[in-house]
Amino acid sequence: MKLAKRIHHNIKFLEEQFNNTTDLVVRRFNINLPGVREVSAALVFFDGLISNQQITDAVLNPILHEAIQFKQPIDADILTFIKESVLSDAEHHETNDADKVVMAILMGEVALLIDGYSSALTLSLKGWQHRSIESPQSEGVIRGPRDSFIEAINRNMMLIRRRLRDPSLVFERIQIGNRGQNDVVIAYIKDIANEDLVNEVRKRLEKVDMDVILDSGYLEQMIEDDWWSPFNTIQDTERPDEVAAGLVEGRVAILVDNSPFALLVPTTFNAQMMSAEDYYVRWPAANFVRLIRFIASFIAFVTPALYISLVSFHPEMIPTQLALSIAATREGLPFPSFVEALVMEISLELLREAGIRLPGPIGQTIGIVGGLIIGDAAVSAGIVSPIMVIVVAMTAIAGFIIPTYTLSFGLRITRFFLMIAASFLGLYGLSLGMLILLGHLATLTSFGVSYLSPWAPLNLRDLRDSVIRLPWHSLKVRPRYTKTEDPTRQSQGRRKTGQHKQSRGKQ
């Protein structure tokens, strides 16, 4: 639809389009240029989405105060003159499409309407409040950068761009959401990322048909390979360095406006067991920590099931002295071990959830209350055994070691599945459950990449960065699972050992 010539038609049209919403601001004023008759004009924008300071500096001041002081009469038409000689903003567009104007206003731009012209200027004077950049909440590190994404997508793009000053880094912006029209950005490095992968991401995003995308979590669930699985096949992170590292590995990132979490595809189980810090600390420390982490993930989802199966099915497998003390502590308990374990694991989950929901100052008391209830009162009241408290504490601690929150969710859920399997069939059930789980993990894919890569299918080269991480000078190539276009990331050739020592000696 085209705009009308008369300004009051246009204003009426816009007000009707926005259903006379109260946050729509229509600022009317007159333009009185030398040599031209006075015309009425208006700025139309949403309150709060634009910077008042900029409107004054870039639009109102030049038009109302500076332009009228011109001595010579202008010979061009008013719109062109204002656009080219008066306005001092950075970016504006001229359009006569009414729908485009509506969209622009919704995006946070300012529409300048002038009487007698059937086109409008849309001025990019966005300026809304957002959170400042803070340190990451769920992926903290000791060594390494402390900034994390915020809700403003432009800032997030800036955080990535600052790390990768590469002309090949591309941000593709699209709008998703029939009503929300939310900004979604696909980020990749053009000569590293596999083209098919980028196309696949684009294709899946285009198919998303939702009315609004409030967080990247919406998109994640709409484009993932397997919605059935308790495991996530799309990685989310709030760390810009993690995204930058992913991009140079040949992965594709998806940023969503108003979401401090970026999505990374493809991802594997292995990739989610890595923390950014692994690459910042020296390799012996990184290897040690990774080993601990893999052991921890095993502890986190097997221990309660193992406890149940040993205590209720195979007490002969526990060393005699330990068996005696476990039996002694369980003496007189009202519940079978499965119920005991279930009660404790559920109360752990309750504490965890309560800890997240409670406001900060009260949140700390939940720790004390929970610790007292679980650790002491439940034992002395004879509801659970102290061994069970140890088991629960172990799983809780181990669960927090898993660096990706989303992945630890998957393990948390499957832990209950294993507990049920163990309570039916003991160790046999536990092994069956784990086999089913392994089979399930092996069927998962993330944008065509097997979830268990590089272990299954076995990829010896990618194993260099899995449970172990070799020193940086041995990681000369990018991981293979992303099928990257440019496999090398360090110039080939051996680093001579001790070369730094020698050069220091010469000084």
Added chain:
Amino acid sequence: MTMKRNRCLVPILAMIILLIAGCWDAKDIDQRSFVMGVAFDISDTDDQLVMTIEIPVLTSFATQTQGAQSAKSLVIATTGTSVAQMATRFETRTWRELFFGHTQCIIIGEDLAREGILPIIDFFDRNPRVDRRLTLFIAQDKADQIYHVKNPLEALVSVALNQMLNTLTNTTRVVKRNFQEALRDLESNGDTVLPRVRGTDTEIVIAGGALIRDYKFTAWLSENETRAVAFLYNSISGGVITANVSDTIYSYAVRNAATDIKPVLKDDELSFKIKVKSEGDIIETYHKGSGGTTQFDIPKIQDKLNQIMADEIHHLLAKLQELHADPIGFDRLVKRHYPAFWKEHAKDWKEKVWPEVKFEIITEFNIRRTGILERVTVYEKQE
């Protein structure tokens, strides 16, 4: 459509299968009675068996504070005609299920063992939960009295017994033979040597061995004979051998010992070559009267040790031949090395061949260290 319905059905079916068939052997650890030790005797009054079990009193293991007053174990007994029958009879004494997964020892009384141990161990051999590292003992006199010994150091007699046997490193006078090894011996030819246990009012003693022949207790072996058995079983892990050389007693501590037995068949005449090699230290010299000695004649002491052990082994083998018993398993060696000969003589091995077999025993004791005593003169061997 059908696919979708199947998807829902699978977990439901799985649950039903599990709920109906599963859990049949689920029993929580506190609902089981840990039978730590079992003893078998023949009743004095009639011909029935007596089964005595030792069960820990779990509450006394819960906290350390309760201390010595409360009893740590309960010893109860029942009579019957078979082991399984007696084991089920305990259900009328305790609601907890008897659990043999942590049984530490089985003690069989002398009188019962003379009649045969096979029917007793059969029950335990069949049970997959029984820990094969438990020890089978033969008790001098009655077996149940062992569990009534009050030893303030030990909470559970059976644990103490098994621990004692497994941690022995300084005596050679006991044969370490766990259930698994004993079963292997027994199933091969029915003969073995089991450790002997003896109880007084306040203490338990493990010393010497009980010779089992054809699953029946046949004779006691003295402590020195048991030592020879231990060498032949290759189960020496330490211990002291004393040698008297010119009025000084030298104590030789065995650090390691290895025995190699080889059958030799020459002109249809079977003999065995037994080679015992050992390394060890002199840990004491004991000289009667004043002075003592700082002088070591190592070759002489070694010769003496060689002679002592060769004599002991000879003596033991002679006794075994006399009793027609082959607990060491010489027959297995013959079978392996000379299958043709074995085929011919398998039937009359114990009765005819074994008692006539000759032995060549080579002992080689090496003294490696003599301690850090000063002023030690070591004589070189003179050629």
